[in-house]
Amino acid sequence: MATPSPTDNQSRKLLGRLSLPERRFVADALRAETVGGVVLLVAAVTALIWANTPGLAESYLKVRDFHIGPESLGLNLSIQHWAADGLLAIFFFVAGIELKRELVAGDLRDPKAAALPVIAAICGMAAPAAVYVLVNQLGGGSMDGWAVPTATDIAFALAVLAVIGTSLPSALRAFLLTLAVxxxxxxxxxxxxxxxxxxxxLALGGALVGLALFWFMLRRGVRGWYIYVPLALVIWGLMYNSGVHATIAGVAMGLMLRCTRRDNEEYSPGEHIEHLVRPVSAGLAVPLFALFSAGVLLSDEAIAQVFSRPETLGVVLGLVVGKTVGIFAGTWLAARFTKAELNEDLAWPDVLAVASLAGIGFTVSLLIGELAFKGDLVLTDEIKAAVLLGSLIAAICACVLLKLRDRTYKALTADEDRDEDLDGIPDIYEENNPAYHLRMAKIYEEKAAEHRRRAEAAAGSGTGPSRPASSD
Incomplete structure (x- = not known):
């Protein structure tokens, strides 16, 4: 299989058709993210039920706050802490591999193709932060949570798509995935x-030495999980004790993996390791983080507090309004100043729908909320509740917008997947291939001949249409 190449931008189309290798990669990646998103959704609902059910809430707190780990190494942490700093390092390791692949073999490799998602992502993070700051400036709230509404949770967004059954065209799905990366x-x-x-x-220096050793062994072609896994754990422990958030270690190691394919390689090392680790990240690490972070009290008073405190209101408005406006405006600016035209099969309401879908901020928003208000447990829980409610509102808005165009999306997706000659390549990618037209002509000729044979057989058996009587 050839190395995926960036989207062809000669047509100067925004959200245009992907190259075939890129389309296949996006389909595989989103399929895995969707399954993980559904598991994540189940974990979040379980946490909310567990934490808000009388008689069970106390057990939730006991499990969440239970400490385990070697004190001598500075790693005697609560279960919630292990999930946030430990398990999420696996999530960010996968994110690092995805980013590396996009930079060396995906859309971000080409500056022209990268401009759209980069501009949209920057605007989609700046606008929510600005909304939060404005609300708290006017309401006299804390500015510490400005970064909470800036994140997009791609797994949760795709879980919403899976639940409502909306079939997005590959260009919009690729835009959402690249935007999230x-x-x-x-x-x-x-x-x-x-x-x-x-x-x-001292600890940071030790972590950097470990990362250098990790990089050196990769470049020397050293193999064996029994070497890399212990080294990764040491790097993570040193990074945690350095004061830098431990998930950074996961990202750094992910970025070091080679994500380009050499001759006779079906998959690059980065793609192979991502294929192995992604199920652990999507099926275990992120859901467990959600289980021990999303369990917040959602009483009537708590929900009312979300819309009355400037900090929590800023988070909700940042996710629902800031994300949507920022990404939509960023995409429009990219179209305006690069003189690119929107794909003729899509419309600006489609961009608006995807922008609102990106307002679902869950995993990273919850993590940043814990970091921003670490010293205030009450406000931390209220910020988490705001993240949940803001994500829910954004999901509902996105579902409404997507459903309005559902018939169009289904038609586009069906056209993208059509493969009448059964050669494994969608027909839309073979429109200019003479061999494809010869194959299709042969197929149509065989179908017509089969139809004639069936008609003659039916007529001969007397079950077909009546024929005029013979003049004999």
């Missing part, structure tokens, strides 16, 4: 820069 990159930078307080330079 760029969004993850900036979220990682925000966590590293703004949520690192005191740094233990």
């Amino acid at each position: 760029v969004d993850d990159l900036f979220a990682i930078m925000i966590i590293a820069v703004f949520f690192t307080n005191e740094i233990d330079f």
Whole structure:
């Protein structure tokens, strides 16, 4: 299989047709994300039920706050802490591989193709932060949570798509996926820069030495999980004790993997490892994080508090309004100043629907909420409730917008998947191939001949249409 190439931009189309290798990669990636998103959705609902059911709420708190781990290594952490700092490192490891692949073999490889998702992602993070700051400036709230509504949860967004059964065309799905990858990159930078307080330079130096050794062994072609897994755990532990958020270690290791294919390679090492680790991330790490982070009290008073406190209101409006306006405006600006035209099969309401879908901020938003208000447990829970409610409202808005265009999406998707010559390549990619037209002519000729044979057989048996009587 050839190495995936960036989308062809000669047509200067926004959200135009993907190259065939890129389309296949996006389909596989989104299929895995969708399954993980459904598991994530189940975990979040379980957490809410567990934490809000009388008689069970106390057990939820006991399990969540139970401490385990070696104190001598500075790793005697609560279950919730292990999920946030430990398991999410696996999630960010996969995110690092995805980002590396996009940079060296995907759409972000080509500056022209990268412009759209990068501009949209930057605007889609700046606008929610601006909305939060404005609300808290006017309401006299804390500015510490400005980064909470900036993140998009691609798995949760795709879970919503899976639940409502909407079939998005591949161009819109690829846009959503690439947007989320760029969004993850900036979220990682925000966590590293703004949520690192005191740094233990000795531990940080040890983590950097470990990362250098990790990189060196990769370049030397050293193989064996029994070498890399222990080294990764040591790097993670040192990074955690350095004061830099431990998930950064996962991202760094993911970015070091080679994601381009060499001769006679079906998959690059990065793609192979991602294929192995993604089920652990999507099926275990992220759902467990959701289970121990999403369990917040949702009483009438708590919900009312979400819409009355400036911090929580800023999060809700940032996700619902800021994300939608930011991504839509960023996409329009990219179209306006690059003189590119929107794909003729799509319309600007489609971009608006995807922009509202990106307002579902869950995993990273919950993590940033915990980091931003670490010293205030009550406000942390209220921020989490705001993330949940904001994501729910964004999901409902997106569902309404997507359903309005559902018939159009189904027609586009059916046309993209049509393969009448059964050669495994969608016909839309073979329109200019003479061999394809010869095959199709032969297929149509065989179908016509089969139809004639069946008509003659039916007529001979007397079951077919009546014929005029013979003149004999």
